[in-house]
Amino acid sequence: MPADLPAPLAHAPAPEPVVVAVRDVWKSFGTKTALAGVSLEVRRGEVQVIMGPSGCGKSVLLKHLVALLRPDRGEIWVFDRPLHALPDGEIDALRIRMGVVFQSAALFDSMSVGDNVAFPLRRHRRLTPDAVARRVAELLAMVEMSGTEALPPAALSGGMRKRVGIARALALDPELILYDEPTSGLDPLTARTVDDLILRLRRDLGVTSIVVTHSVDSAFRLADRLAVMEAGRLLASGTPAEIVASGHPFIRQFLDTRATEVKPP
């Protein structure tokens, strides 16, 4: 090694491994192109936010990451496995390592809150009924919903449903959680508590998170790294500071909506 090599390089931390890699993914529905050559990498432990206006393709991208949709072209690697090329039978093994929080929470109407959270445990873990009940209580406590086991999902508010959805997504100790518009349809205070919960889960559990949102406030509150999408394309990706410094006119216009929201009358 040359003697004049700068000393800090020797101590630079190794980058975290890539958990999700999206490479030049294309997807069309009929004549409408939803994704046009999207590429993105998410490293372990990061909160990666994908931000953009409604209909820009961010939820479509999220669905590709759990193989609810398959790309027309391009590659999707999750946990070093080629999700785009795996047969249906092998995808479930990867899905068990991920948690998904849906925009509508997608709680099962026919089950109580407790049964919703217990559902993945009963399907994929060999636990006694007592152990399941204990784990459900623990998960509900984690999202500040203790004591709601017997309630039907219809009795919950939007924010409570999202919290139960998060508890269900956490049931199998996932290494990666995907949030689809976690604060959509919530009032600003409730939205903030859901954001805080996402950050707390990352801090306490170290779980990698990918959050899709159209809320600029949520995006900047949550993101370690931020990607901005428009019309199926990824316009920019980087740290929030890099995105703010971006000179792209669409990004500037999109970020300005936050300033407009808080402008006094």
Place this chain on the structure above:
Amino acid sequence: MARRGALTSPVEALGGVILRALAETGRAALMLRAAAGWLLRGRWEFRETVRQINAVGVDSVPIVLITGLFAGMVLAYQTARQLLTYGGAGFVGGLVGLSMAREAAPVFTAITAAGRVGAGIAAELGAMSVTEQTDALRVLAVDPVRYLVVPRLVAAAFAMPGLTMLANVVGSLGGFLVATSVGLSSSTYTLSLQQFLLPYDVLAGLVKATCFGVIIAAVGCFRGLSAVGGADGVGRATTGAVVTAVVLILVVNYFLNLIFF
């Protein structure tokens, strides 16, 4: 090349309808193949199946009792009135029993079930589809065909013969009440019933009922899982499930008649 926005020709429209119908048939066949795969591997949800047998079978009993009873009564009323005029009293019981066992009980029960059970399945699964609950099942590594479709198919295939048998019994009973009230003796009715109605007729009717049960559940599941949009999509799935099931029941009934009788 056709100009965008121009009126489509009738041939083009017909082609579009045929292509859509073929695509739907293909998707339905894939769903049934997946369901058959789970069944053959013996991996089906016991608890969910029992719950569905209750929903499809037990909850349908009152409405089947009413339709079966009145079907038997109207058959007896029409046949007794005509046959008594020509001295054919000895045929009334047999005619009612045979008509109930071969046609009225399986077909009326199936049409009633298509309205109640098929619509219910399509609405429930449709609501689950449009609120992302079926996607939630997939990402929780649970195949919706295994968890939702197979139990409903099995439940309908088991429950429909039971309901049809019930309709047979109450139909013949209703026929007895009406026939005796228009002047037929009770012994003539029961003797005729015993003479003309063979176990084969009842059994063939029950086999038909099993086929109709599979049609009702399969169509309800397919329409429900294909629902898109919001409440409107669920409504269209429900209506489509009933119409398709009733048409298929009547068409398949004809061909089963050719085979059985």
